[in-house]
Amino acid sequence: MRQLTEHIYGILRYGGNLNYYVIVNGDAVTVVDIGLSEKDVDILEKSLTQIGRSLDDVRYVLITHAHPDHIGGLPALQQRTNAHTMIHRLDAPVLRGEQPVSLPKTEDLPFFSRLIAPFVKDSVPAARVDSELNDGDVLDEILPGLRVVHLPGHSYGQVGYWLEAERLLIGGDVMMRILGRLRMPLRPASPDWETCKRSIGKVADMDVDKLLLGHGKPIMQKAEVEIRELAEKQGV
Numbered sequence: 001m002r003q004l005t006e007h008i009y010g011i012l013r014y015g016g017n018l019n020y021y022v023i024v025n026g027d028a029v030t031v032v033d034i035g036l037s038e039k040d041v042d043i044l045e046k047s048l049t050q051i052g053r054s055l056d057d058v059r060y061v062l063i064t065h066a067h068p069d070h071i072g073g074l075p076a077l078q079q080r081t082n083a084h085t086m087i088h089r090l091d092a093p094v095l096r097g098e099q100p101v102s103l104p105k106t107e108d109l110p111f112f113s114r115l116i117a118p119f120v121k122d123s124v125p126a127a128r129v130d131s132e133l134n135d136g137d138v139l140d141e142i143l144p145g146l147r148v149v150h151l152p153g154h155s156y157g158q159v160g161y162w163l164e165a166e167r168l169l170i171g172g173d174v175m176m177r178i179l180g181r182l183r184m185p186l187r188p189a190s191p192d193w194e195t196c197k198r199s200i201g202k203v204a205d206m207d208v209d210k211l212l213l214g215h216g217k218p219i220m221q222k223a224e225v226e227i228r229e230l231a232e233k234q235g236v
């Protein structure tokens with residue numbers, strides 16, 4: 001586990017290609033996303049030991065969106081802790097197992113994305129939702145000033161968690177950083193491509209300094225330069 005700021009740590013797996021984050025605020029430990037499977041809960045447990053904490057200290061779980069690579073470990077984490085789980089209200093039914101993952105229609109995809117589409121999963125392991133979030137909610141109990149920013153498109157309830165004082169965004173899959181460059185999210189997993197672009201435009205207007213994504217190494221300063229480049233390329 002790598003310490004990124006005073007309160008935030010990153011668990012950066014596969015060389016930063018699959019990430020989740022830990023927020024430590026006094027006694028309260030919060031996990032933001034929890035990887036692919038139960039194995040990620042073991043990895044989390046070991047990582048917490050490095051900073052003198054344990055799974056018992058995990059009080060909250062924030063989910064950026066209900067895709068299997070972000071919530072795969074959640075059922076196991078809920079079994080092993082009493083952590084309170086929060087997700088945007090539009091992704092909550094997916095997490096509860098009441099709705100399938102929303103995917104684009106294959107015929108709307110460009111050729112290359114069509115080839116990948118059959119490999120994108122349309123279900124996630126069901127888990128408990130304790131609170132449904134809305135755009136603008138402030139989660140002072142997790143970290144003073146931490147705000148929910150709705151950044152839909154890649155999923156209908158995809159959110160970022162924004163710490164304005166540090167200009168830091170935990171962005172989920174609003175964009176990805178693959179091979180050292182910011183890119184659009186995975187198209188065959190994103191049900192609304194135009195809205196994906198608008199969300200990138202929204203992030204470009206936020207003047208983000210530190211950007212912590214689900215896929216790609218964190219950018220720890222001047223992220224806005226790369227974000228604006230991507231937004232301009234997409235015409236947003």
Ligand SMILES: [Zn+2]
Nearest residue numbers: 067154173189
């Ligand atoms: Zn995703």
Ligand SMILES: [Zn+2]
Nearest residue numbers: 067069173214
């Ligand atoms: Zn992802």
